[in-house]
Amino acid sequence: MTPSSTQQNPLIAKLERFGPLSDGDRAAVQGISTPVEYVSAQTDLVHEGEKPRGTLLMLEGMAYRYKMRASGARQIVAYLLPGDMGDLDVGLLNHMDHSVGTFSECKVAWIKPEALAGIQQAHPAVASALRMSTLVDEATLREWLLNVGGRSSIERVAHLFSELLLRLQVVGLVTGDSYKLPIRQEELGDTTGMSTVHVNRVLMELRRRGLIDLSGGSLTILNRRDLEALAEFKPNYLHLGEWRAA
Amino acid sequence: MTPSSTQQNPLIAKLERFGPLSDGDRAAVQGISTPVEYVSAQTDLVHEGEKPRGTLLMLEGMAYRYKMRASGARQIVAYLLPGDMGDLDVGLLNHMDHSVGTFSECKVAWIKPEALAGIQQAHPAVASALRMSTLVDEATLREWLLNVGGRSSIERVAHLFSELLLRLQVVGLVTGDSYKLPIRQEELGDTTGMSTVHVNRVLMELRRRGLIDLSGGSLTILNRRDLEALAEFKPNYLHLGEWRAA
DNA sequence: CGTTGCGTTGAGAGGCTTCAACCTAGGTGG
DNA sequence: CCACCTAGGTTGAAGCCTCTCAACGCAACG
Numbered sequence: 001m002t003p004s005s006t007q008q009n010p011l012i013a014k015l016e017r018f019g020p021l022s023d024g025d026r027a028a029v030q031g032i033s034t035p036v037e038y039v040s041a042q043t044d045l046v047h048e049g050e051k052p053r054g055t056l057l058m059l060e061g062m063a064y065r066y067k068m069r070a071s072g073a074r075q076i077v078a079y080l081l082p083g084d085m086g087d088l089d090v091g092l093l094n095h096m097d098h099s100v101g102t103f104s105e106c107k108v109a110w111i112k113p114e115a116l117a118g119i120q121q122a123h124p125a126v127a128s129a130l131r132m133s134t135l136v137d138e139a140t141l142r143e144w145l146l147n148v149g150g151r152s153s154i155e156r157v158a159h160l161f162s163e164l165l166l167r168l169q170v171v172g173l174v175t176g177d178s179y180k181l182p183i184r185q186e187e188l189g190d191t192t193g194m195s196t197v198h199v200n201r202v203l204m205e206l207r208r209r210g211l212i213d214l215s216g217g218s219l220t221i222l223n224r225r226d227l228e229a230l231a232e233f234k235p236n237y238l239h240l241g242e243w244r245a246a
Numbered sequence: 247m248t249p250s251s252t253q254q255n256p257l258i259a260k261l262e263r264f265g266p267l268s269d270g271d272r273a274a275v276q277g278i279s280t281p282v283e284y285v286s287a288q289t290d291l292v293h294e295g296e297k298p299r300g301t302l303l304m305l306e307g308m309a310y311r312y313k314m315r316a317s318g319a320r321q322i323v324a325y326l327l328p329g330d331m332g333d334l335d336v337g338l339l340n341h342m343d344h345s346v347g348t349f350s351e352c353k354v355a356w357i358k359p360e361a362l363a364g365i366q367q368a369h370p371a372v373a374s375a376l377r378m379s380t381l382v383d384e385a386t387l388r389e390w391l392l393n394v395g396g397r398s399s400i401e402r403v404a405h406l407f408s409e410l411l412l413r414l415q416v417v418g419l420v421t422g423d424s425y426k427l428p429i430r431q432e433e434l435g436d437t438t439g440m441s442t443v444h445v446n447r448v449l450m451e452l453r454r455r456g457l458i459d460l461s462g463g464s465l466t467i468l469n470r471r472d473l474e475a476l477a478e479f480k481p482n483y484l485h486l487g488e489w490r491a492a
Numbered sequence: 493c494g495t496t497g498c499g500t501t502g503a504g505a506g507g508c509t510t511c512a513a514c515c516t517a518g519g520t521g522g
Numbered sequence: 523c524c525a526c527c528t529a530g531g532t533t534g535a536a537g538c539c540t541c542t543c544a545a546c547g548c549a550a551c552g
Contacts, residue, residue, distance in 0.1 A: 431498075442498095443501090446499065446500060447500090
C-alpha cells in the first residue's frame with residue numbers, strides 16, 4: 001500500500017456530499033483522522049464480544065463487518081470502504097455484537113469517543129454530516145436485507161457491484177467504470193447468501209452477458225445501464241446530493 | 247384498542263434497560279410521548295420518497311418498515327414494537343428511503359426534531375439510552391440479514407419468534423411465554439424472504455414439533471429452550487442489561 | 493347464506509446447494 | 523531455471539429445498 005498523503009481524505013470527500021463544509025470543518029475532520037495504522041489483508045480489526053476500542057475510520061483498503069454462526073458459516077453484513085466509519089456511539093457498548101475483518105491491506109484510524117464528541121460540538125456541519133452518514137449505513141443495511149431476502153442470485157451480485165461503483169465514486173476510487181475489488185468469490189458468497197460455486201456461475205453469466213469484466217482484482221462494468229437495470233438499482237438510499245436538492 | 251393510561255410508557259421501560267433514569271428523566275420521556283395518535287391496522291404511517299414528518303414513537307400496536315420492489319414484492323426490514331422509535335436524526339433527510347406500515351391498530355406519537363434535541367441536551371442519561379437504542383436497531387438489522395442470508399426457513403421463523411419474545415418481554419407484553427402476534431403468514435413471508443405457502447408449511451412443522459402454538463392472533467412458545475436452540479438464538483445483539491454488566 | 497380473507501394442502505418445476513474433480517497462475521525451493 | 527505446491531477459480535452431476543400454481547377449507551361478516 002502506498003500512503004498517499006497528497007490524496008484527499010476520503011472521509012472529507014464523503015461528508016461533503018451531505019452538506020457544505022468550511023475550511024475549519026475540513027481541518028477538524030483531518031485532525032481526527034490520525035494517528036493512522038496499517039493492517040494487513042485477511043486480519044480481524046474487531047472481534048465480537050470484545051469491548052470496542054473506539055470508532056473505526058477507514059482511510060484506504062476494504063474491510064467488512066461480519067457475524068459467525070455456530071456451524072462456522074459467516075455472514076458478511078456490510079462493506080467498509082475508504083471514508084466509511086464505525087458507529088459514532090459505539091463507545092456506549094461493552095461488547096461488540098459483530099466482528100470486522102479486512103479484505104485487503106488497510107490504512108485506518110481509531111477515533112476516541114472524546115475526540116468524536118468534541119468535533120461534533122465544535123463543528124455542527126460535521127456533526128450533521130456524520131449523523132447523515134450513519135443514517136446511510138443503516139439504509140444500506142436495509143437495502144442489503146432486501147437484496148438477500150428478495151432478489152435472485154444474479155440480481156444480488158449485480159446490485160452489490162452497482163452499489164460499490166457509486167460508493168467508490170464518491171471517494172474518487174473509480175476510473176471509468178472500473179474499480180479495485182480485492183474480494184474472493186467465497187467472500188462474495190458470504191455477502192450475498194450464496195454458495196461459492198453459485199457465485200462463480202453467476203459471475204460467468206454476467207460476463208457472458210457482457211455486463212462485467214472481473215479479473216486481476218479489478219472489476220470493470222462494461223454496461224452500467226444494463227447492470228443497474230438488472231439489479232433494479234435505485235441509489236436513493238445512499239442519499240447522495242440530498243442537500244443540493246433541499 | 248384500549249388506551250391504557252395506567253400502564254407504563256413502553257419507551258421508559260425500554261430505555262431503563264440501557265441505564266438508570268431519574269424521575270426527571272422519566273418525566274421528560276413521558277413529555278415527548280405526546281400528543282398521541284391512533285392509526286388503524288394495515289395503514290401506512292410513512293411513505294418512501296416523502297419528507298419525514300418527525301421521529302415516530304410506537305406506544306401500542308405493531309408496525310413494520312418495508313421496501314417495495316418494482317415487481318410489487320415487498321421486503322419487511324424491521325418490526326416496530328411498543329417502545330420502538332424511528333431514527334433520531336431522520337430530520338436530516340429530505341426523502342424517506344423506506345415506508346412504514348401498521349400490522350395492527352397503533353397508538354403512536356410524532357416527536358419533533360426540536361423536542362428530541364432538547365431532551366438530549368437536558369437529559370444526558372436519556373440521550374445515551376436513546377443512542378443505545380439506535381445501536382440496537384442497527385444490530386437487529388444485521389441479525390436479520392444473517393437470518394435471511396444464512397439460516398434455513400424453519401430456523402428463520404424460529405429466530406424471529408425468539409427475538410420477538412425477548413423484545414416484547416422488555417416492554418411487559420409477554421404473559422408466560424405467550425404474546426399477541428397480529429401478523430399474517432403473508433407478512434411473515436415478506437419478513438423472512440419466503441413464500442406464503444412455505445411459511446405455512448414451516449409453521450405446521452413448528453407445531454408438529456411441539457415448539458409453538460399459533461392461533462387467534464396469539465403465539466405461545468411451548469418449548470422456549472428448544473425453539474431458541476433451533477434458531478441458534480443468541481440475544482447479545484439486543485444489548486439488554488449491558489449497563490449492569492459494566 | 494353467499495362472500496371474502498386467510499390458512500392449508502398437493503403436485504410439479506426449478507434455482508441453488510453439495511460433492512467432487514479439474515484447471516490455472518503465482519510463489520517457492522531445489 | 524524448472525518442478526512442485528497451493529490458493530482460488532471453473533465445471534459437471536445429482537439432489538433437495540423452496541417456489542409457483544392451483545384447489546380447497548373455514549370462520550367471520552353482512
